[in-house]
Structures are given as C-alpha cells and as structure tokens.
Amino acid sequence: MAKKQIPVIVVAGFLGAGKTTLLNHLLRNTRGARIGVIVNDFGSVNIDSMMVAGQVDSMVSLSNGCLCCAVDVSDMDAMLDKLAHRSSDLDVIVVEASGLAEPRNMIRLVAGSENEYVSYGGLVLVVDAVEFDATVEQHPELEQHVALADLVLINKTDRIDGEAHDDLLTRLCRLNSRAAVVSTDHGRIDPALLFDIPERPGPQPGEQLTLDRLLYEQDDHEHTHLHDGYDAITFESADALHPRVLVDFLENQPAGVFRIKGYVRVAAGLDTGTYLLHTVGDHIRFEPAGRGDDVPDGTQLVVIGADLDSDDVRERLRRCVPTEPVSADAMYAIHRFTPR
C-alpha cells in the first residue's frame, strides 16, 4: 500500500483579497485536523495564540522574498521536508502565497516536489468581490489565475449587493467553468471542503471540550451559514466500474466538484482491483488499495464541491458500471494515474 501523502493546498489571491483572513479562519476551525502552514510572513497570522491552542502543528516561514519568485523547487522542498516526513502526523499543509505571487509557479513548486510524503492539494483562489473588476483592469493576468484555480472563493460578499454578486459569479464561471465557486465573507468556509476532518467521538458526559472544539462550536453557532454552498455526495456500488469510463468521468467532472476521494473497484478483462482514489480539480491519483480492514468490497466515493447536482453526479457515476464485457486494455486508463 502506498504511503500516506499529505495534501498541500496553495492559497492565492491578489493583495488584500482575504488570504490571511481565510487562513486564520481555517486555523480556528481545524476541528481536530493537524495543519501545517507555509507563509511568506507570519506577521499577520495570529500564530502565537494558535500555537497555544495547539491548532498549528508545524509551520515554516520565508520571512524575506516572495515564495513564488525567490524560491525554486529545492527551496520549496526544504520547507516541505520540515513539515512532511516519515513521522509527520499532519493532515494537510496550507501554503499562503503572497498577494503578488504567480500561482502557476506555486503549483509547479508543489506539484514538482520530490518529497514523497506530499501530494498537490489544489489551488484556492481568493477573489475580492469588491475590487475584482478594477484589479483585472490593472492586472489582466488575474483572469488567468482564475482559470487555473480548483476552488474560487468569492470573498467580501458582505460588501456587494445580489446583482453585483451574480455578475461576478457569471464572469468567474466564464473564466473557469471547471472550478468550484463558493461565496463567502471573511473566508468563512467549511474546512471540510478543503481537507478531511478526522472523525472523533463527541465529548463524554463530564468531559471538557478542547479549546479547538470550543472555538469551532462557538463559530458554528454564531455563523450557521458556515456550511452553505458545500456539498458532499456519497456514491456506492457493489459492481466493479469500467476503468476507462471512470477516468473519462474524472477528466470531465461535473461543474462545481472540488475533490473526490474514496475507494473504487474496477474490472477489465480478467483483471480486477480496488484503488484509493484522490482527485483535486483535474489532478487525479489512484493508489492500489491492498487488503485492509478499511478497504470495502465495492466502490465507496465521496464527491465534494459547491452547488453540486447530486442526481446528476450519482447518475454519471452509475454509468461507469459496464453493461458489456470490458476489454483488458481498459485498465491502462487507471495506470496512467498511479504513482510510479
């Protein structure tokens, strides 16, 4: 079985869009997930109190220079190596790019990492709902940044009206029809959209809530819209799936999907196998699942994203169950996406 790989999420967005605010929100709401952070400068992240609360487990800072231009793959790897190694117990690493960073470069640095304990976890682009139009006038490359994103956050929706929001949404969807788009203010998204929340039992009678849990429950109580716009659709099938049709689904995902995870059982010719599948945006990875207690007999997937059409997603996955015999060479579709 392949070793555990920690997803590395890149958070980008123009100056002042709300990246640090998002990071602080995520750190406040890790809900038990262990989070590692790479930022240019810790000045504005409320890191001391987070460390006291035990929410930031590891962090690395590049205090001078811009992460994307000053750093090459080996420098990024030096930072990732501090966080992701054999004994690391992090669940996710978040890299906050500076407001002037070139996201394509950031993706290259993370996706090109030689650290075997990390995998690319997607590009989250924070968009300032008020300033987007004016910023694009000055910096047209921002449109390309939108096109690269796996998740677009329309932030500062508290400062625009419904009509302006709809216009912006239309514009962003035109620039990137593939990405999930979530509207929010102060970066208040459900962290489960970005990374897995470890399962933990509720507090037993008489047991004190941990600080992390307390903070989350307060936040959840005050902002019941935390879960808005976030969907997690489960799909199960006892029948093995057609590898090529499945890969076709993954390469042409329904609008709004951000990530997909779970086990898939596929069959072609006499060959059958179960794989652990992870996708974020159009990055797809299959790992042979072996035989563990957790490995189901069939397929069990969770599709996570924003404003998903659950009937459509399930129907398209159901169509991956073959109605005719599948030729053995269809398995190559999977092998294209298995780690070396």
Ligand SMILES: Nc1nc2c(ncn2[C@@H]2O[C@H](COP(=O)(O)OP(=O)(O)OP(=O)(O)O)[C@@H](O)[C@H]2O)c(=O)[nH]1
């Ligand atoms: N009204 C409003 N203000 C916000 C929102 N999100 C962030 N802000 C404010 O916008 C300002 C910039 O937010 P940051 O999180 O520092 O933005 P950033 O993208 O990290 O900025 P740089 O590091 O300069 O690139 C701060 O004053 C935030 O408090 C929001 O949704 N609504």
